Amino acid sequence: MRSLSTHHPQKLLQTRPPRPQSHTGDGELEIRIERRPSLPSRRRDSAPAPPPHRADRKARREANMTTIRRFCCDDLLRFASVNLDHLTETFNMSFYMTYLARWPDYFHAAVSPAGRVMGYIMGKVEGQGESWHGHVTAVSVASEFRRQKLAKKLMNLLEEISDKMDKAYFVDLFVRASNMPAIRMYEKLGYVVYRRVLRYYSGEEDGLDMRKALSQDVEKKSIIPLKRPITPDELEYD
Numbered sequence: 001m002r003s004l005s006t007h008h009p010q011k012l013l014q015t016r017p018p019r020p021q022s023h024t025g026d027g028e029l030e031i032r033i034e035r036r037p038s039l040p041s042r043r044r045d046s047a048p049a050p051p052p053h054r055a056d057r058k059a060r061r062e063a064n065m066t067t068i069r070r071f072c073c074d075d076l077l078r079f080a081s082v083n084l085d086h087l088t089e090t091f092n093m094s095f096y097m098t099y100l101a102r103w104p105d106y107f108h109a110a111v112s113p114a115g116r117v118m119g120y121i122m123g124k125v126e127g128q129g130e131s132w133h134g135h136v137t138a139v140s141v142a143s144e145f146r147r148q149k150l151a152k153k154l155m156n157l158l159e160e161i162s163d164k165m166d167k168a169y170f171v172d173l174f175v176r177a178s179n180m181p182a183i184r185m186y187e188k189l190g191y192v193v194y195r196r197v198l199r200y201y202s203g204e205e206d207g208l209d210m211r212k213a214l215s216q217d218v219e220k221k222s223i224i225p226l227k228r229p230i231t232p233d234e235l236e237y238d
């Protein structure tokens with residue numbers, strides 16, 4: 001979410017399911033992704049739905065056997081297909097490597113049985129006192145694997161690390177004001193718009209700074225919305 005050149009987060013971003021996860025012991029979480037039950041037709045005379053396209057069936061099979069594990073250096077050479085998306089902001093290698101080295105607990109990949117990177121999340125923990133918080137720098141899922149709760153699982157994982165391990169007060173992220181799918185997802189995950197950052201993205205589009213309070217923030221003070229928009233130079237963190 002943050003750009004190197006402007007020192008402002010450029011985007012982002014973001015799941016844990018009803019806990020069907022088991023820890024494998026070496027930092028890997030084996031995750032079975034639940035299939036959505038098919039809804040019965042409201043109309044008795046409606047035609048049966050066409051069978052899913054072969055590629056869709058393959059994507060669903062793979063998503064059903066997803067492993068969420070720490071992102072590793074090699075993944076940098078294999079995640080280009082996830083980044084092929086105009087809403088997914090990409091960074092240079094040294095930016096990714098810095099995150100990997102400094103905040104490895106905040107960088108995870110969702111990987112198919114064949115080893116394909118289906119999606120990822122990267123973030124960090126920063127701030128002081130009651131501003132100590134987890135930050136989602138980027139979250140993205142390849143288009144063929146969307147709406148199968150991968151982003152939700154990745155987000156939930158980052159939130160749990162911020163909450164339980166780092167005892168952060170909240171998690172925040174920046175999202176383009178026009179990126180409604182992502183905004184809907186964050187709202188569903190419990191994030192609220194804390195403030196609007198004017199012309200945050202490349203000096204053009206506004207960004208929404210969204211936050212979710214964690215258990216440390218008992219009074220939920222961190223998510224009381226700011227009454228006025230701010231400009232990027234007023235941001236506390238890069």
Ligand SMILES: CC(C)(COP(=O)(O)OP(=O)(O)OC[C@H]1O[C@@H](n2cnc3c(N)ncnc32)[C@H](O)[C@@H]1OP(=O)(O)O)[C@@H](O)C(=O)NCCC(=O)NCCS
Nearest residue numbers: 012013087140141146147148149150151152181182184185
């Ligand atoms: C946003 C994004 C990460 C969501 O990934 P995903 O794996 O499809 O999301 P999930 O399946 O975990 O969605 C969880 C919930 O979020 C909401 N949601 C997700 N995508 C949505 C969409 N396109 N429209 C409306 N709501 C959406 C839904 O409520 C969904 O639950 P449901 O499927 O039971 O209705 C994905 O669309 C993406 O990679 N987009 C491009 C990059 C991007 O915009 N990243 C965020 C930048 S800030």
